[in-house]
Amino acid sequence: MSEASYTPLTRPRMAARVARDIEEGWYVNLGIGIPTLIADQVGDREVIFHSENGLLGMGPAPASDRVDPWLINAGKQHVTLNKGGSFFHHADSFAMIRGGHLDLCVLGAFEVARNGDIANWATSVHDNAPAVGGAMDLAVGAARVWVVMEHLTREGRPRLVESCSYPLTALGVVQRIYTNLAVIDVTSRGFVLRETVPGLSLSDLQAMTDAPLLIEENPHG
């Protein structure tokens, strides 16, 4: 790999990049981790955030002296409720998810395969006390599933892969991936590169990606 002459995006800038593509009026669920940071980046657009534990219209974290102990999000952090927000029980909450009522779900992931398979809940088949939460429901239910994650693992292995090595969360659901290096669409032909950070060559990015990166002006998906 050539000398790095590019700067990977920080986590907040990754979140800001995803936020740019979220449209006014969308109902959106944000997974735990980097996706959570997206809520603060949508600016003036009215976007309604959903939380699995029964909230629509979730607002930002409260000031430390304004914490409402009854109001938490799916990550069990204290949050606020925006005007027009609502509460509902878990079966209704997942009816919204599975029923296709969410416009978008943004998830973190360990791996995404070129066919859109996602692995984001367990790191091995023999994981100690695995925990799935709502990940599998979100991945199959939302109208759009986007993933935001680092391009490489901490050990330097690609997270965009030919096929997932970790236990799967859902099959063929991911439509777009935002990493600290690039934006990539998942199409019926595989990964299609949409943009990279300035100064990063296609060959360097390809070397960090475990499946072919296609480039096309007018994708037919």
Added chain:
Amino acid sequence: MIDKFVRSVADAIGYVTDGSVVLVGGFGSVGQPNALIEGLIEQGAKDLTVVANNAGTGHTGLAKLMELGRVRRILCSFPRSAGSVVFEELYKAGKIELEIVPQGTLAERLRAAGAGIPAFFTPTAVGTRLAEGKEEREFNGRRYVMETALPGDLALVEAWRADRLGNLTYRESGRNFNPVMAMAGKVAVVQSQHIAEAGEIDPEIIVTPGIFVDRVVHLPVGDPVA
């Protein structure tokens, strides 16, 4: 006159047989019926199957029930959390059976049990290890797995407000699994922060109608502690 109020946690819990399936409301520490769990600990039933989103934290409540060796099997979507030490040790030692259920499937299995639906097909978990061994069918070109209803012998519920007929309201994110567990429990037992006269709760805002509720104990325990 119908009066579902009872005076104590022990009266609310009543007699629980060994081997019962117990549904426990709450998501994290919010909406969790801690006093009723303590009552179940006191009551002494063992060989229990517990259904709860999380597997307890620290050494109190659900964690204590497990630490005392009274839980044979637990069904959870997210057993692991900061402080779920008791569960993790029991699981590692092979002293507790775990069934991981996707959160939405857990909620729907409970709802189905309360609604007289023995099974349903869901797209969740298709092609994953959580669908292994389960019947699969295709509808309109999409794959679905069959999941079965999850009824309980006893449901433990925390409410915000209750009347003598068992009508309930909840507070904010304290609602979570409580309404579907009240529906799915053969006996549904409630600890309520506040009580009201019959007719005092606006019928338009009642979340769990009293038909799903058997006993209510008034316990103004205050805010959940994170």
